[in-house]
Amino acid sequence: MDINNVYNKLVENIQGIKILKNEPMKKHTSFRIGGPVDLMILPKTKEEVQGAINICKKYQVNYYIIGNGSNLLVRDGGVRGVVIKLADNFNEVNIEKNRVTAQAGVLLSSLSNRLVKESFKGFEFASGIPGTLGGAVVMNAGAYGGEMKDVLAGAYVVDEKGNFIYLNKEELALDYRTSVIQKKGYVVVEAEMVFEKGDMTEIKEKIKDFTKKRTTKQPLQLPSAGSTFKRPTGYFAGKLIEDAGLKGVRVGGAQVSPLHSGFVVNVENATAEDVIHLIELVQKVVKDQFGVTLETEVKIIGQD
Ligand SMILES: Cc1cc2nc3c(=O)[nH]c(=O)nc-3n(C[C@H](O)[C@H](O)[C@H](O)COP(=O)(O)OP(=O)(O)OC[C@H]3O[C@@H](n4cnc5c(N)ncnc54)[C@H](O)[C@@H]3O)c2cc1C
Known part of the structure; x- marks a missing residue:
């Protein structure tokens, strides 16, 4: 289907959906490289993510999910089809006792700041990784001896049929810079993590130490x-x-x-x-x- 018709279908079916046309990908990657994508969708809810995916599937348009574009090289000719970008708008965080549920687009740095305020320990390793939570689940991001596997309880994803399913930690099959999400092409919409309380001064010191290591060595x-x-x-x-x-x-x-x-x-x-x-x-x-x-x-x- 012609990309302009796909645009019309998205706008007709998903009320208020934000879409950018012919958007330079270099504006959305940490490499500052990449030609334009035909349509970039910026969803705010998991239903918008699911709706956009299902329309792309129905009209057989290629789609690609990105978080903050911090592990991405986009070729100079750009991307034909649709990019669904989850960073920026899709970033709510919910805390209940020691269980934290957050939308996939939240930046790890913001999530880390939020967790420090709650005195939760165990996420210090992620504070300086410039990606989103969704990207971190997919990649099982890690640094300085910690990785997402250590804190994740599970994740809500959109599966190959376009349905929401919950995968627990074992089902996520997290391994060195990979997970089942990459292999199956699922899309993470929310992740659930469990933390223990720690000493706030120690948590802050650890983050400061990791930041110093990053700024001097990278x-x-x-x-x-x-x-x-x-x-x-x-x-x-x-x-x-x-x-x-x-x-x-x-x-x-x-x-x-x-x-x-x-x-x-x-x-x-x-x-x-x-x-x-x-x-x-x-x-x-x-x-x-x-x-x-x-x-x-x-x-x-x-x-x-
Ligand atoms: C300066 C610098 C330092 C870094 N340091 C580290 C580090 O210490 N440790 C580390 O592990 N990484 C590091 N990275 C790499 C990068 O930040 C991580 O891989 C991060 O997890 C990627 O997240 P993102 O949101 O930017 O994903 P993107 O780059 O946008 O996407 C990466 C991959 O994940 C997929 N993806 C993203 N979000 C979703 C989703 N919600 N559902 C399904 N698929 C999705 C994309 O399709 C793509 O295949 C660093 C990068 C930079 C630029």
């Missing part, structure tokens, strides 16, 4: 999508890349960060093509020198 002043590669078993991607002599290597506007070789950064109006060429170069040199295959952690979408 190139946070430049656009990136965090660690470009997954950690290969038995190695560290950054160390392999550095040992291969690739620290600071550039392709166009993309560079292997001189501060942290595990990060590809956008130093000067990099295109997705620059980043992809650099990724391929790194993968080839590391494979040739050490026999190790580097798999991308960053998700690459869209067309050239």
Whole structure:
């Protein structure tokens, strides 16, 4: 179906739905890279998320879910079809005793601030990860010895038939930077977490310590999508890349960060093509020198 007709169907069927046309994806990714998407939907409720998905399915239009775009590289030709962006509007948090339920679009930093106020411990690791809760569930995001698996009780998702279902922690099958959500193409709309109370001063100190580590060891002043590669078993991607002599290597506007070789950064109006060429170069040199295959952690979408 023609994309303008899809737009009309969305507007007719979902009252008040917010949709942007021909929206540059570079405005919605931490890499600041990416061509335009035909339609970007910004839902506020889980029913809007479900409604948008079901219309895309019914009219066979490609759709892709994003959170805060902090683990995403969008190709320069952009995305044909629909992107449903959950960050920004879809961010309610509910706290009942030690159980916290939050919409998928809440930023981890905001959620962390909220949890500190309640003196809940165990979420300090996530305070500096620049993604949404939904993205963190999907990726089983983690840092400094903690991961989402440690705090999640379960999640409400839209399944392949377009229905809401609840998956408990075991059913989520959380593993290193992956979950059942990625494998099955589900969409997380809400997550449920359980916390214990801790000492507020200790919690704040831990967050301060992690923030200091991040600001000194990661190139946070430049656009990136965090660690470009997954950690290969038995190695560290950054160390392999550095040992291969690739620290600071550039392709166009993309560079292997001189501060942290595990990060590809956008130093000067990099295109997705620059980043992809650099990724391929790194993968080839590391494979040739050490026999190790580097798999991308960053998700690459869209067309050239
Ligand atoms: C400076 C920097 C530092 C980082 N540090 C860390 C770190 O310490 N640890 C870490 O794990 N990651 C880190 N990251 C990577 C990134 O922040 C995480 O992977 C984060 O969990 C991604 O969340 P997001 O909302 O931005 O997801 P996006 O980048 O928008 O999407 C990532 C993937 O998840 C899918 N997705 C997103 N939301 C949903 C949803 N609700 N339902 C279904 N699928 C969804 C998307 O389709 C995509 O495949 C860092 C990134 C940057 C830029």
